Amino acid sequence: MADDAPSFQSDDVISGAAQGRLKSFIERIERLEEDKAAVSEDLKEVYSEAKGEGFDVKILRKVVRIRKQDKAKMSEEEALIELYMSAIEG
Amino acid sequence: MADDAPSFQSDDVISGAAQGRLKSFIERIERLEEDKAAVSEDLKEVYSEAKGEGFDVKILRKVVRIRKQDKAKMSEEEALIELYMSAIEG
Amino acid sequence: MADDAPSFQSDDVISGAAQGRLKSFIERIERLEEDKAAVSEDLKEVYSEAKGEGFDVKILRKVVRIRKQDKAKMSEEEALIELYMSAIEG
Amino acid sequence: MADDAPSFQSDDVISGAAQGRLKSFIERIERLEEDKAAVSEDLKEVYSEAKGEGFDVKILRKVVRIRKQDKAKMSEEEALIELYMSAIEG
DNA sequence: GCTTGGGGCGTTCGAC
DNA sequence: GTCGAACGCCCCAAGC
Numbered sequence: 001m002a003d004d005a006p007s008f009q010s011d012d013v014i015s016g017a018a019q020g021r022l023k024s025f026i027e028r029i030e031r032l033e034e035d036k037a038a039v040s041e042d043l044k045e046v047y048s049e050a051k052g053e054g055f056d057v058k059i060l061r062k063v064v065r066i067r068k069q070d071k072a073k074m075s076e077e078e079a080l081i082e083l084y085m086s087a088i089e090g
Numbered sequence: 091m092a093d094d095a096p097s098f099q100s101d102d103v104i105s106g107a108a109q110g111r112l113k114s115f116i117e118r119i120e121r122l123e124e125d126k127a128a129v130s131e132d133l134k135e136v137y138s139e140a141k142g143e144g145f146d147v148k149i150l151r152k153v154v155r156i157r158k159q160d161k162a163k164m165s166e167e168e169a170l171i172e173l174y175m176s177a178i179e180g
Numbered sequence: 181m182a183d184d185a186p187s188f189q190s191d192d193v194i195s196g197a198a199q200g201r202l203k204s205f206i207e208r209i210e211r212l213e214e215d216k217a218a219v220s221e222d223l224k225e226v227y228s229e230a231k232g233e234g235f236d237v238k239i240l241r242k243v244v245r246i247r248k249q250d251k252a253k254m255s256e257e258e259a260l261i262e263l264y265m266s267a268i269e270g
Numbered sequence: 271m272a273d274d275a276p277s278f279q280s281d282d283v284i285s286g287a288a289q290g291r292l293k294s295f296i297e298r299i300e301r302l303e304e305d306k307a308a309v310s311e312d313l314k315e316v317y318s319e320a321k322g323e324g325f326d327v328k329i330l331r332k333v334v335r336i337r338k339q340d341k342a343k344m345s346e347e348e349a350l351i352e353l354y355m356s357a358i359e360g
Numbered sequence: 361g362c363t364t365g366g367g368g369c370g371t372t373c374g375a376c
Numbered sequence: 377g378t379c380g381a382a383c384g385c386c387c388c389a390a391g392c
Contacts, residue, residue: 018144025140025150026153026154029133029137030157030158032129032132032136033158035129036126039125039129042122043119043122046115046119046122053111055111057374059260059264060119062259064116064119066253066256067116073253076242079242080239080246148386151386198323201323202325205320205325205330206333208316209330210337210338212309212316216313226302227299234288235292238392240296241365244300244303247300328368
């Protein structure tokens, strides 16, 4: 392990500097989790709004899911082509 | 698959306006899901960076989780206090 | 909870009858896990054999995965149609 | 390179024969994966049935896992005994 | 050893 | 409100 990456994984006293970095990491993580929760909340609202306009949420979800699968499949196919290419070049 | 909404096979034809709203909903949902995925990605990066500085990711996650529980608990308690206060004042 | 489904989830003494059923469940599970392990072993052998004939295992796996995605997507689409149908009928 | 292990990793077209073998491999793999999925499904059913009779699934899994470890350990010990035996007899 | 895939677990969402 | 099912998250193990 690099000198600037000491292990704090067990039986260590954490230095003041490490403490500061730890605090910073925790804050960044908690901020991001808040963001994520906010986005999830927005999603729920959109579904709710759609429902309020008469759309079937279940169907909506499935449509989104299928479109997601489409994209995933396309990505996989592109990755496969990449594999083929690299296999040929190798 | 065609971009437009699938046609229903009975006399329930979706109006052009409804079609537009549907499309809008789908787009908003997909945009939000992308956001969510991006945030998740950022989270992974932060954990990865922390790991690179020697912090134990598993422990880090536990700490975040515990702090979250603490906050939830405090909110509950504050709500309860509010309730008592209002009961007294009322 | 139903009378014929008592909870053995904590601080209970297990009756002789329950003991017998438990033993039976464990045996069935272990038998199935053996089967599963055997199938996994067969799979490994097939991949190994394919590799021995010059095929790229990584590509093979990806092809299988993509075909699986195809099927899953088709199933989803069929399910979506079902949903549409039921929505119309409702 | 040996005739029975041609490389498909560079600039060749896959022969009809190779194509046939490839198809065969894919089919065997997919058949085995179906088997595996079926067994997994059976396992789920058994756990579900056990749950219906009041057993705790999580604990059940742990028990199975521990027994598996025990058996592995016994096999190790038996192998060690075999080794000692052969050493003595040799 | 590092990363990628599989399995288990908890949570969340929809159905009844 | 309870139930089961689906989803994402996390851990572990195997492969490169």
